[in-house]
Amino acid sequence: MLTLVGEDRPGIVAAVTDCLYREGWSLGEASMIRLGGNFTIMMMVTSAAGAQALERVLRPLADAMDLRLHVDAIGGGLHRHLVPNIQVRVTGADRAGIVAKVTGALAQAGFNILELESDVAGVEDNPVYIMNIQGYAEQTVEALQAAVDGLNEPDIDVSVSAVDTLIG
Amino acid sequence: MAILDILTIPDERLKQASEPVTLFDAGLRSFIADLEQTRQAGPAAVGIAAPQAGRSQRIVIVDVSGRPKTANHGYMVLVNPEIIRWEGFELGREGCLSVPDYTGNVIRAERIELSAQDPDGQFHEYAMEGFEARAVQHEVDHLDGLLFLDRLVSRRTDLFRRKIYQKGIQRKEKGGT
Numbered sequence: 307m308l309t310l311v312g313e314d315r316p317g318i319v320a321a322v323t324d325c326l327y328r329e330g331w332s333l334g335e336a337s338m339i340r341l342g343g344n345f346t347i348m349m350m351v352t353s354a355a356g357a358q359a360l361e362r363v364l365r366p367l368a369d370a371m372d373l374r375l376h377v378d379a380i381g382g383g384l385h386r387h388l389v390p391n392i393q394v395r396v397t398g399a400d401r402a403g404i405v406a407k408v409t410g411a412l413a414q415a416g417f418n419i420l421e422l423e424s425d426v427a428g429v430e431d432n433p434v435y436i437m438n439i440q441g442y443a444e445q446t447v448e449a450l451q452a453a454v455d456g457l458n459e460p461d462i463d464v465s466v467s468a469v470d471t472l473i474g
Numbered sequence: 475m476a477i478l479d480i481l482t483i484p485d486e487r488l489k490q491a492s493e494p495v496t497l498f499d500a501g502l503r504s505f506i507a508d509l510e511q512t513r514q515a516g517p518a519a520v521g522i523a524a525p526q527a528g529r530s531q532r533i534v535i536v537d538v539s540g541r542p543k544t545a546n547h548g549y550m551v552l553v554n555p556e557i558i559r560w561e562g563f564e565l566g567r568e569g570c571l572s573v574p575d576y577t578g579n580v581i582r583a584e585r586i587e588l589s590a591q592d593p594d595g596q597f598h599e600y601a602m603e604g605f606e607a608r609a610v611q612h613e614v615d616h617l618d619g620l621l622f623l624d625r626l627v628s629r630r631t632d633l634f635r636r637k638i639y640q641k642g643i644q645r646k647e648k649g650g651t
């Protein structure tokens with residue numbers, strides 16, 4: 307698992323993937339996104355060479371582009387996707403604790419987060435926190451909704467719905 | 475009857491547009507029976523299109539009746555289907571028999587109207603919405619050589635954000651704050 311974080315600038319993805327390609331590394335699942343002016347890359351890569359070789363390969367590029375580089379040998383592999391069956395949307399006043407409260411209630415109800423995206427919308431003096439979570443749970447939508455309703459937070463709006471994946 | 479082989483990516487045949495059906499004979503009906511058997515043999519597919527089974531003809535099967543609380547027309551065989559009206563749009567997650575081990579988000583029309591022939595060549599018109607409309611759009615795409623991969627969107631799309639945000643605002647207004 308390769309992690310790269312640094313101030314965003316054009317060409318990071320191209321430079322990193324070109325370097326990996328030339329050194330014979332294959333790309334797997336990846337998440338790359340700009341967060342608050344930084345560009346973040348988390349990427350599974352494989353090759354016969356090990357984690358140390360990967361670090362050697364990327365170090366000069368990371369230094370040149372001012373990216374923090376971190377490499378972990380992991381046991382994961384491809385084709386281990388879990389398909390989410392539940393979606394949770396949260397909107398509320400932007401204040402500390404909202405994420406912890408909602409995810410805490412969900413975890414207690416047996417909900418496993420697969421993906422979480424959050425952002426702050428609204429105008430500057432009235433920010434609205436928006437979070438979209440996809441995950442997997444054996445419990446029903448109603449049971450999970452009851453769990454988050456139990457938080458009893460008047461200015462947080464949480465809606466739980468089923469993710470129905472159409473196969474065709 | 476037979477279970478047919480499903481083409482999977484990156485098979486180039488999945489990218490070809492299919493030909494209209496002109497002959498409504500016993501051969502067509504027997505292929506449709508095989509196609510349905512193939513759909514049922516796979517992992518819970520609500521639809522299947524002929525080109526997925528290597529037959530480049532405009533034939534799809536859709537059946538969402540097994541899904542709880544879903545408006546549906548039951549088991550539908552749509553030959554030479556044409557979507558004639560689209561309305562609204564909705565984000566939903568899709569997977570495909572021809573794209574193993576991957577699902578993604580796709581925007582589809584919420585409501586559609588379509589005309590299609592049945593296995594005997596008779597013309598019918600349908601109006602449908604929601605999950606069933608999504609399934610038909612997914613299958614008709616196969617006839618035009620398109621996969622849901624060609625329509626993937628990020629969940630961070632404008633459409634989605636705006637919807638959530640507006641909901642929040644409306645609720646606030648209702649509450650009078």
Ligand SMILES: [Zn+2]
Pocket residue numbers: 473474569570571572612616
């Ligand atoms: Zn498909």
